[in-house]
Amino acid sequence: MPTWKKYHILILVFFSFLACLPKPKPSLLGVLVLPLVTQTSSNFTIESTIPANGATGVSLNPTITIVMTQAVETTSLNTNISCSPSCPSLNGGASNRTITLTPASALTTGTTYTITLNQNIQSIFGLTLGTNTSFSFTTL
Structure with a gap:
C-alpha cells in the first residue's frame, strides 16, 4: 500500500475518534469562579495614579486617574x-x-x-479600603 494511503487512513481514524468524544457540559462552578479570577488582587487598594504620587509640573486642568486593584462599587x-x-x-x-x-x-x-480616598470606598465584592488613602501632586 502506498505511503500516502496509510496517512490518509490514519487521519480518517483520528478524526473519527474525535467525533466519538463526549461534548463538555457547562459547569456552575465555572460561572461562579470566573468573575473572581478577573480581579488583580484579593486586597482592595490603589494600584496606580495619574498623576503619580509626588508628581510635579502637573497641568492646571488635569484628568486624575486612579486605578484600583478590584472593580469599584460606584455608589x-x-x-x-x-x-x-x-x-x-x-x-x-x-x-x-x-x-x-x-x-x-x-x-x-x-x-x-492631595487627593484622599475615604476608607469606606468599596469594591464590587464588598471589600473597603480600610484606611483613608492619599496621593499628592504639584501643579505647574
Missing part, C-alpha cells in the same frame, strides 16, 4: 473622595477598576494638591 464614591487644599468641584466616576476625576475649573499654579 460608594459619593462624598468619599476629597481634595485639599480645596479643589474646584471634581466631576467623574468609576468604570470597572478605574476612577476618573476632572476639576470643574483650572487648579491654582504652583500648588500641591
Whole structure:
C-alpha cells in the first residue's frame, strides 16, 4: 500500500475518534469562579495614579486617574473622595477598576494638591479600603 494511503487512513481514524468524544457540559462552578479570577488582587487598594504620587509640573486642568486593584462599587464614591487644599468641584466616576476625576475649573499654579480616598470606598465584592488613602501632586 502506498505511503500516502496509510496517512490518509490514519487521519480518517483520528478524526473519527474525535467525533466519538463526549461534548463538555457547562459547569456552575465555572460561572461562579470566573468573575473572581478577573480581579488583580484579593486586597482592595490603589494600584496606580495619574498623576503619580509626588508628581510635579502637573497641568492646571488635569484628568486624575486612579486605578484600583478590584472593580469599584460606584455608589460608594459619593462624598468619599476629597481634595485639599480645596479643589474646584471634581466631576467623574468609576468604570470597572478605574476612577476618573476632572476639576470643574483650572487648579491654582504652583500648588500641591492631595487627593484622599475615604476608607469606606468599596469594591464590587464588598471589600473597603480600610484606611483613608492619599496621593499628592504639584501643579505647574
